[in-house]
Amino acid sequence: MSNSFLKRASILPGFGPALGYTVLYLCLIVLIPLSAVFLKSVSSSWEHLWRTVTAPNVMAAYRLSFGASFIAGIVSAAAGFLIAWVLVRYDFPGKAFCDALVDLPFALPTAVAGIALTSLYTENGWLGRYLVPLGIKVAFTPLGVVVALTFIGLPFVVRSVQPVLADADRELEEAASSLGASRLQVFTRVIFPMVGPALLTGFAMAFARALGEYGSVIFISGNLPMKTEIVPLLIVTKLEQYDYAGATAIAVVMLLSSFLLLLGINILQRRTRRFMEADQL
Amino acid sequence: MAVQWTLTLLAIAALGAFIALPLIAVFVQAFDKGWAAYLTAVSDPNTLSAIKLSLLAVGIAVPLNMIFGIAAAWVIAKFRFRGRDILVSLIDIPFGVSPVISGLIFILLFGAGGWFGPWLEKYDIHIVFAVPGIILATIFVTFPFVARELIPLMESQGIEEEEAALVLGASGWQMFFRVTLPNIRWGLLYGVVLCTARALGEFGAVSVVSGHIRGETNTLPLHVEILYNEYNYAGAFAVASLLSVIAVVTLGLKKLLEWKTGRGTP
Numbered sequence: 001m002s003n004s005f006l007k008r009a010s011i012l013p014g015f016g017p018a019l020g021y022t023v024l025y026l027c028l029i030v031l032i033p034l035s036a037v038f039l040k041s042v043s044s045s046w047e048h049l050w051r052t053v054t055a056p057n058v059m060a061a062y063r064l065s066f067g068a069s070f071i072a073g074i075v076s077a078a079a080g081f082l083i084a085w086v087l088v089r090y091d092f093p094g095k096a097f098c099d100a101l102v103d104l105p106f107a108l109p110t111a112v113a114g115i116a117l118t119s120l121y122t123e124n125g126w127l128g129r130y131l132v133p134l135g136i137k138v139a140f141t142p143l144g145v146v147v148a149l150t151f152i153g154l155p156f157v158v159r160s161v162q163p164v165l166a167d168a169d170r171e172l173e174e175a176a177s178s179l180g181a182s183r184l185q186v187f188t189r190v191i192f193p194m195v196g197p198a199l200l201t202g203f204a205m206a207f208a209r210a211l212g213e214y215g216s217v218i219f220i221s222g223n224l225p226m227k228t229e230i231v232p233l234l235i236v237t238k239l240e241q242y243d244y245a246g247a248t249a250i251a252v253v254m255l256l257s258s259f260l261l262l263l264g265i266n267i268l269q270r271r272t273r274r275f276m277e278a279d280q281l
Numbered sequence: 282m283a284v285q286w287t288l289t290l291l292a293i294a295a296l297g298a299f300i301a302l303p304l305i306a307v308f309v310q311a312f313d314k315g316w317a318a319y320l321t322a323v324s325d326p327n328t329l330s331a332i333k334l335s336l337l338a339v340g341i342a343v344p345l346n347m348i349f350g351i352a353a354a355w356v357i358a359k360f361r362f363r364g365r366d367i368l369v370s371l372i373d374i375p376f377g378v379s380p381v382i383s384g385l386i387f388i389l390l391f392g393a394g395g396w397f398g399p400w401l402e403k404y405d406i407h408i409v410f411a412v413p414g415i416i417l418a419t420i421f422v423t424f425p426f427v428a429r430e431l432i433p434l435m436e437s438q439g440i441e442e443e444e445a446a447l448v449l450g451a452s453g454w455q456m457f458f459r460v461t462l463p464n465i466r467w468g469l470l471y472g473v474v475l476c477t478a479r480a481l482g483e484f485g486a487v488s489v490v491s492g493h494i495r496g497e498t499n500t501l502p503l504h505v506e507i508l509y510n511e512y513n514y515a516g517a518f519a520v521a522s523l524l525s526v527i528a529v530v531t532l533g534l535k536k537l538l539e540w541k542t543g544r545g546t547p
Contacts, residue, residue, distance in 0.1 A: 212379025
C-alpha cells in the first residue's frame, strides 16, 4: 500500500474516496470561504484596520458583547448547574418534560426567541409590567442583551454538567458526610471539584456562542448607538453601508477571539474526559 | 427533604421563566387577534413563498451535509491516519463562527467587490442577495451537525461487523447498506433532525446574504423579522408560531431518538 505511511493498514474499503470527498467538501464550504475573511483583511492598510477595530462605537460594542456574554455565561452556569443537579438527583412529576425543555433554545429559531423575549419584557409585557414599575428595565437595555444571551447559553451548561453529575460516584459524598462533613463542605470539597471542569466547559461554550449571537439579541437590545449595539450588529451595519473592509476587520477580531475560546474549550473537554475515564477505572 | 423541594422548585422556576415563558408567549400572541387573523397571516402569499424558500434551502443543505457527514464519519471513525485530529477540529469550525460572519464570507467571495464578483457579473449570475447565497449560508451553518453525531457513534461500534461482512464476501457497497447504515440509522436520523431544525431557523447568516426581497429572498425567520419591524406583531408571531411548532416537534423527536439510541438521560 502506497499510503501506509499516512494510514494504518485496514481491510475496510473506501478510505481514499471518502477522505477525498470529506476534504474537498470541507475546503469548498468552510476553509476557502473563511480564508476570504483573512485575505480580505490583509488587503487593506494596517492603519485603516486598526482605526476601524478601535473606533469608539466598536469599542463600546466589544465592551457590551464581551461583558454581557460573560455575565450571561455566569448566570447560565449558576442556573444550569442547579437545573442539571435537580434533573440528575431528584425525581419529580414532569421531570422528563423539563429535561426536554432544556434543549428548546437549540431548536427554537433565534429570531423567534428574540421577538418572544422582547414581548415579555416591554412595558406592558407579562414580566415587564411588574419589572418596569420597580425600575428594572430589561427591553432595549444591556440587561436585555444579558437575558437573551442567558436563554441561548443555558442548555450548553446543563448538557455539559448533566452527564458528569450522573456519572459521579455518590459513595464519595456519603463517605464525606459520614466522616462529619457538613452539606456545604460536601458541596465545595467533593461535588464542586468533580463537576468543576464540566461546568467551566459549559460556561465557555455558552460564552463563545453568546459572543457571536445575533438573532435573539437584536430585537430586545433596541440597537441604540454606543449603548446597546453588539459586535455582530456592527458587522451587519457596515455591510449594509457597503463598507466590506470595515466589516471584515471587525469579523477578524471576532473570529480570532472565538478560535482562542474554542481552543480553550477543547483542552478543557479533554481534561474532563480524562477525569471521567480515570473515574471508571 | 426541604432542601430537595426548594432546589426543585427553583430549577423549575428558572426553566419556566427563561425557557418556557418565551415559548408560551409566541403562541398566545399569535392568536391575539383571533383565528381569522392567524389564518390570514399564515396563508399570506409572502408567507407561503417564505415557506417554499425555507424548504428549498433545507432540502438542499440537509442532504448535502448528510452525505458529507457519513463520508467524514466513515473516514474518521473507522480509520487511523495522520491529521485525523486536525480534520475533526476543522469540521467543528462553523459552530464557532458567528452567524453574521458565516454570511459575510459569502459576500466577500461572491459579492460585487468579491473574488468571483467580476466574473459572476460578466455572466449575470447572482449568488449573494439571491437564493443561492441563502442556500450556501445554510449549508455552512449546519455543516457539522451530522458528522458530529456520527463520529462518536461509529467509533464506538468498531469495525468488526464490517470486517466480517467483507470476509464473507460482501462488496463495499453491500457492506455499507447492509451493515453500516442499519447500525447508524438512529444516530443518523438524530443528526438530520438537529440539522433540519437549525437550517429552518437560521437567521443571522441568511439575513446577511439575503436581499430581503419579499416573496423572493425571504426565508421564514426573515419574514418574521420583516413583519415585526412593520409593527405587524400578530402576523410576526403567527409566522413565528409555525417555527415554534417545528421546534417543539424537533424536541419530541430528539427525545424519542435519544431513547432509541439508548442514551436517554438518567
